[in-house]
Each structure stands twice: as C-alpha cells, then as structure tokens.
Amino acid sequence: MKVLHLISGGDTGGAKTHIINLCSKLKNLVKLKIICFMYGPFYDEVKNAGIDIDVIPQRSRFDLSVVHKIYQMIEHEGYDIIHCHGARANFIGMFLKRKVKNIPFITTIHSDFDLDFQDVFYKRIIFSYLNKVSLKRFDYFISVGSALISKIKSLGIDEERIFLLYNGFDFAKEISFEEKDTFLTRYIDKSLYQSKTIVGNLSRLYKVKGLDVFIKAANLVVKDNPNVIFLIGGSGPQKEFLQNMINEFKLNDRVFLLGNIKNPYDFFNAIDINVISSYSETFPYSILEATALEKCCISSKVGSVPDLIEDGENGFLFEVGDYKELSKKIETLLNNKELITTFGIRLSQKAKEKFSAENMAKTQFEIYKKIMQKR
Structure with missing residues (x-):
C-alpha cells in the first residue's frame, strides 16, 4: 500500500507532532511519502526522523501550480491513498481530487476548524470558510479525538465515513533536555x-x-x-x-x-x-x-x-x-x-x-485497509 501525505510544512502544533509520531511508525507498515509546501523546522524534523519527505514550494497560499506537480507524482508513482492534514493541504487536496480519479482522499481533523484562525480576523473569515468548503469534498475523515466526531458530522458527513484515531506518542524514543x-x-x-x-x-x-x-x-x-x-x-x-x-x-x-x-x-x-x-x-x-x-x-x-x-x-x-x-x-x-x-x-x-505511537500507527493502518476494502 502506498500513501501520500500532504501538509503545509509550516505547522508548529499538534498536527506537526502527530504526523511525525505517526509516520515514524507507519513507514514500517506502508510505503509512504510526505509532501509539504515550504522548507522549515517541520521539514528538518521529518527528515531527521528518517521519513521520506519532499517539498513542492508554494509562492503563496493560493498558488495552485503545485496541484499539477503533485498530480504528476501520483500518476508516476502510483499511490493508493491521498491523506491531507490541515487547512492548506485540504485546499490543495480539493483541487487535486478533481484531477485524480478512483483514489480515496482522506483528511485528518486535528482541531476545531471553526476556531483554527480566530486570532486574525481576515483569516477567520476567509481561511475558515475555504477550509470547510474543502472538507466537504473529501471521501473519509479521521478525528484525533472522540469529541470532534460530532463537529465533522455537522458538515453533513455520514458517520460511516469518519474514523477515530487518538494521538499517540513514541515513548520508546530517547528524550533529551537541559538541566x-x-x-x-x-x-x-x-x-x-x-x-x-x-x-x-x-x-x-x-x-x-x-x-x-x-x-x-x-x-x-x-x-x-x-x-x-x-x-x-x-x-x-x-x-x-x-x-x-x-x-x-x-x-x-x-x-x-x-x-x-x-x-x-x-x-x-x-x-x-x-x-x-x-x-x-x-x-x-x-x-x-x-x-x-x-x-x-x-x-x-x-x-x-x-x-x-x-x-x-x-x-x-x-x-x-x-x-x-x-x-x-x-x-x-x-x-x-x-x-x-x-x-x-x-x-x-x-x-x-x-496512547503510544505504535498503537496509533496500527490503528491508522487498519483504517487504510477498511477504506481500501470499501473502494
């Protein structure tokens, strides 16, 4: 099974930690690749974790030239699932889905999408709206907590298209810290x-x-x-x-x-x-x-x-x-x-x-299998 993950690359919160913990274990179960849209600490951390990642840079949030480049990659490398994380990736995923046929598109909901941009007025008005429009185009949804399932259903999504996946942490990894x-x-x-x-x-x-x-x-x-x-x-x-x-x-x-x-x-x-x-x-x-x-x-x-x-x-x-x-x-x-x-x-x-990363990766793999069986 080949899975392509899409994420902004500018993430600093839970989405960043989630995808690093998830993919560091999931790479042993599926063949995966991450595409992000900017260089930065996220790219460096993923690379250092031994996870396959590339950058397709965007000139701005609305630069849709990346859609065709990702589409060519999908056609050439033959992915089975496209998995998006976050508002920017969801927006790109909405346009990509128009070009890619017969491949399930999944998005992970990491937070309340009505609150993601509340600190900046224009982002709250524009980006929240665009994200909700994008979300409605996806085939399947993964909620990182049980409390978000009702929120996803409020978009008119059938519960059978929603899967629960708790955040997990790699407790086995070596942790370093200052005195x-x-x-x-x-x-x-x-x-x-x-x-x-x-x-x-x-x-x-x-x-x-x-x-x-x-x-x-x-x-x-x-x-x-x-x-x-x-x-x-x-x-x-x-x-x-x-x-x-x-x-x-x-x-x-x-x-x-x-x-x-x-x-x-x-x-x-x-x-x-x-x-x-x-x-x-x-x-x-x-x-x-x-x-x-x-x-x-x-x-x-x-x-x-x-x-x-x-x-x-x-x-x-x-x-x-x-x-x-x-x-x-x-x-x-x-x-x-x-x-x-x-x-x-x-x-x-x-x-x-x-709540270990191993449990999270195994659950994610089972979700992928169920989605492939549905298709």
Whole structure:
C-alpha cells in the first residue's frame, strides 16, 4: 500500500507532532511519502526522523501550480491513498481530487476548524470558510479525538465515513533536555524559583489556549501560597495582552512569559505541575509529552482529554474557563506534594498503555485497509 501525505510544512502544533509520531511508525507498515509546501523546522524534523519527505514550494497560499506537480507524482508513482492534514493541504487536496480519479482522499481533523484562525480576523473569515468548503469534498475523515466526531458530522458527513484515531506518542524514543537550572536561569533569576513549586503551561499564545484562565487562577493561588511560581512557554499574538494581565495583577515576580521554547522537554523537566487551560482542544500533545517525564497534569475538560485524565485518579480536570476551580485544584496539589508524584506516575502508565505511537500507527493502518476494502 502506498500513501501520500500532504501538509503545509509550516505547522508548529499538534498536527506537526502527530504526523511525525505517526509516520515514524507507519513507514514500517506502508510505503509512504510526505509532501509539504515550504522548507522549515517541520521539514528538518521529518527528515531527521528518517521519513521520506519532499517539498513542492508554494509562492503563496493560493498558488495552485503545485496541484499539477503533485498530480504528476501520483500518476508516476502510483499511490493508493491521498491523506491531507490541515487547512492548506485540504485546499490543495480539493483541487487535486478533481484531477485524480478512483483514489480515496482522506483528511485528518486535528482541531476545531471553526476556531483554527480566530486570532486574525481576515483569516477567520476567509481561511475558515475555504477550509470547510474543502472538507466537504473529501471521501473519509479521521478525528484525533472522540469529541470532534460530532463537529465533522455537522458538515453533513455520514458517520460511516469518519474514523477515530487518538494521538499517540513514541515513548520508546530517547528524550533529551537541559538541566533545570540551566534552562530556568536563561529566563529568570534563581532566587525567584529556588525551593518553589513550579506550575507550567506550554502552548501557543492564542485565545483558544485560555492562558487568561491560567493567569487568573495564578492570581488567586499566590495570595496564600508564597512558594509557587507560574511559567508560560510559547509565542503568539496574545503576548502583549497576557503581559498586561500579569502587570495589572502585579504578578511580575510570580508569573513569567518565557517566549518560544525550542525543546518542550526542557520546559517539562523544569516544572512540577503541567496545566492545560484551553477553551477548546482535541487531544493536546503537550499532555503526552509531559507524561513521558511523568509530570502531573491539570486540564480543562476539553475534547478527548477525559479519555486519558480521570479526575482525582491520575490528575485533575476542571470546567472550561473556571479559573476558580483551577486554582483550587492547584492548591490541593500544593498542600499534598506526594499527590503530584503519584498522579504523574499513574498518568504516564495509562498514556503508555493506551496512547503510544505504535498503537496509533496500527490503528491508522487498519483504517487504510477498511477504506481500501470499501473502494
């Protein structure tokens, strides 16, 4: 079986991590190739993972000259399945499907497509619309979490054309990270974090990530807990807004914006409690990355996160946007440090059993076989 994956190549979030983890294992089950539309960190990481990848550059998002080039590649190399990831690849896939006959087109839905571009007005209006138009042209859909299935069905898609595939992580791979002091002293003075519990949130600085919830919770926690600080890792358009929040709450020595983090494991190694405060998610990879280091996690009750985190058993969940509940969950852990370790171990064990990259690749292969049988 030969599968061609299409993806933008500028991806920095879960889609990037998903396709690298997936294809690093799937390449042992099918003959696959990835095409992206720009050079950058994504291309480099995929190449370094030993996955077959090429770039067909686009001059702009609407440069459709790449369609014919991909079509020629399909005709020459004889692919059985075309598999797209993300709005740009979906847009290209819509035009490619008009030229390619009798080959199933699949797209993986990595996030809520109504929220993908909400931070930039014109992108929200134009790109969200074009993506939904493109999605309706596909034959089959893969949802990376159970919570997204109803969203896909809202496009008028029959449930029999939708498959569930949880994100998976390669827990067997070697993980490298800097020493805690080496990493932290690059951003803050040692006296500000020494002997303190560190609560972290690693995400892109977008509205949907709910970092305002995280800061509001921190504002409540620090009032009665002098030995805790809060770190936010990531970059994005909300940086100024979030810094203003920190200034207004007078949290400059308790909450820190670290900026872009090249290696997430540097961040997760340095913190004690990992927080996901998003308003919407499917299945965030940051939880799986943190569990690889046995980090305790508190998350908003979004997407398929409850399929991994069992509230009070291996972590904590809180209602979306409820910063008061989040603050109480953090304080519970601060008052019971042993629970931080216990939750971290339990969560890691469940993640390794049910959310491995090997399981993800095997499930994807079975999905491909079912689709080929349908055709």
